[in-house]
Amino acid sequence: MCPLPASTATAGRLPGRRVRRQGVGGPLLAGGLSVAWLTLIVLIPLAAVLVRSLDGGVGAFWDAVTSAQAVAAIRLTLIVSLLVAAVNAVVGTLIAWVLVRDEFPGKRIVDGLIDLPFALPTIVAGLVLLALYGPSGPVGINVAYTRAAVVLALLFVTLPFVVRAVQPVLMGLEREAEEAADSLGAKPSTIFRRIILPALRPAMLAGVGLAFGRAVGEFGSIVLISGNLPYETEVASVLVYGQIESGNTTGAAAVSALLLFISFIVLLAISFLARRGVAR
Amino acid sequence: MSRLALRAVALSYLAALLVVPVAMVFHRAFEKGIGPAWDAVTTPPAQHAFFLTITIALIAVPLNAAFGVITAWLLARHDFRGKRVLDVLIDVPFAVSPVIVGLALILVWGRDGWFESTEVIFSTPGMVLATIFISLPFVVREVLPVLEEEGNEQEQAASTLGARGWQVFWRITLPTIRWGLTYGVILSTARAIGEFGAVAVVSGKIQGRTETLTLYVEDRFQSLDLTGAYAAGVVLALLGVTVLALMTLLQRRHGRI
Numbered sequence: 001m002c003p004l005p006a007s008t009a010t011a012g013r014l015p016g017r018r019v020r021r022q023g024v025g026g027p028l029l030a031g032g033l034s035v036a037w038l039t040l041i042v043l044i045p046l047a048a049v050l051v052r053s054l055d056g057g058v059g060a061f062w063d064a065v066t067s068a069q070a071v072a073a074i075r076l077t078l079i080v081s082l083l084v085a086a087v088n089a090v091v092g093t094l095i096a097w098v099l100v101r102d103e104f105p106g107k108r109i110v111d112g113l114i115d116l117p118f119a120l121p122t123i124v125a126g127l128v129l130l131a132l133y134g135p136s137g138p139v140g141i142n143v144a145y146t147r148a149a150v151v152l153a154l155l156f157v158t159l160p161f162v163v164r165a166v167q168p169v170l171m172g173l174e175r176e177a178e179e180a181a182d183s184l185g186a187k188p189s190t191i192f193r194r195i196i197l198p199a200l201r202p203a204m205l206a207g208v209g210l211a212f213g214r215a216v217g218e219f220g221s222i223v224l225i226s227g228n229l230p231y232e233t234e235v236a237s238v239l240v241y242g243q244i245e246s247g248n249t250t251g252a253a254a255v256s257a258l259l260l261f262i263s264f265i266v267l268l269a270i271s272f273l274a275r276r277g278v279a280r
Numbered sequence: 281m282s283r284l285a286l287r288a289v290a291l292s293y294l295a296a297l298l299v300v301p302v303a304m305v306f307h308r309a310f311e312k313g314i315g316p317a318w319d320a321v322t323t324p325p326a327q328h329a330f331f332l333t334i335t336i337a338l339i340a341v342p343l344n345a346a347f348g349v350i351t352a353w354l355l356a357r358h359d360f361r362g363k364r365v366l367d368v369l370i371d372v373p374f375a376v377s378p379v380i381v382g383l384a385l386i387l388v389w390g391r392d393g394w395f396e397s398t399e400v401i402f403s404t405p406g407m408v409l410a411t412i413f414i415s416l417p418f419v420v421r422e423v424l425p426v427l428e429e430e431g432n433e434q435e436q437a438a439s440t441l442g443a444r445g446w447q448v449f450w451r452i453t454l455p456t457i458r459w460g461l462t463y464g465v466i467l468s469t470a471r472a473i474g475e476f477g478a479v480a481v482v483s484g485k486i487q488g489r490t491e492t493l494t495l496y497v498e499d500r501f502q503s504l505d506l507t508g509a510y511a512a513g514v515v516l517a518l519l520g521v522t523v524l525a526l527m528t529l530l531q532r533r534h535g536r537i
Contacts, residue, residue, distance in 0.1 A: 027360070030350045030354045031358075041412055046372070046376070046380075048388045095290045095293070098286055104287060113299065115528075120516075121473070121497075121520065122477070124474070124494075128517075132304040159297065217378070217380070219477035223476075237378075238379075240379045241379045253383065256384075271368060
């Protein structure tokens, strides 16, 4: 890692001068292309959402995000996402721990399985859970069209975030401090709380932030299993979808703008935590 | 004792949430034998959905790969004002709900939109734009760390010895980032094939015309054709599992993680 800052520092100047002299490619062209593409694909469309959300003035925006149905959907989304993030913080860390510190046959297969929710299309994730925990599932548990179904779907799609954030940190953790604490008579729970947890905290927070952000915007895995009942199991993304379908794009844009604002805060928090994690 | 308990908790959680449900979909799809499942995924609308999905991925992924390599090179090798902003903006598509992506595209390209066009929304170009949006960050995020780790000594040496800009790129930079680029392309492809929400909003879900494989799964499910839904779901799951296996294999061979 040591030569990294030096090489990136010189990198800023040398190729730039070279390419400008030759007049081919070059950072200016690359920068132009990159920014133009990002603007066309991402920034203009998102700007259109923000502009449309204020189409009818601030009053109309406020009415759209405080209608009873919108408040119910946004509240459910936030509560469920917080719950899912909390479960992930505990279970994700636990799974990472087992994958790093424990040895058992088939561990590598289990390790590979963790990424399955990222590889599986979200609509299939919904279908998968419905097959087991739906009305005709073989286990006799039917969560279809309940809030539990929303939680289940979100737990499925957010599983890898905390595990994959915590795992590398746990692998790189020096064992000396734990062994010292152990030889001084500390209980395992004390060692975990005082030595391991502080080291894992930045990674856990980063993973939890990503899981929360994903949960707030999730759509595909929820749409089949939740039944989308207004005031009951309708989350914000499903509400927005319904508003688009019925032609109420201004209302949809207002709720979307609020969700984008929440995502933005989460993204900022993650980059802040990540930077603090690197600094440690 | 506590080690065993932790292991048991972790494995049961994974079994209940991942393994058993996924196995169940395979069971459901083939409950009535291979025949009905095969028939369900070879109907004309299913085939159309399959080829449309592949077509969209074949357009979106190369464009994102080009953008990804250029942007990663820019971020790794140059300092400029607004670099940090660009770095953060790259990740925006990961933080935006797919439904909002669809809405955003309708507001730009749809009726009364900023760049109103009859060719984009409820048609393939709109679905391609949605797919590009949601899979935009993958290649940058896989290539950038490789470029940063490797440094640019080799590139400098080549250019000192008289190599031109493009020669340096083809002979030095591209071979250096090839595995990062491969991971990025694989992840983008998986995401492009599996996208549902954004494509659902902009496609209009016209069977045999704008229905991708994920939309076809929902369509079959809503039409109560469960064998069709589960069979098409299995096709998508197999694509996903293949991607996963490919990634794991490559990463083990090339010593990452």
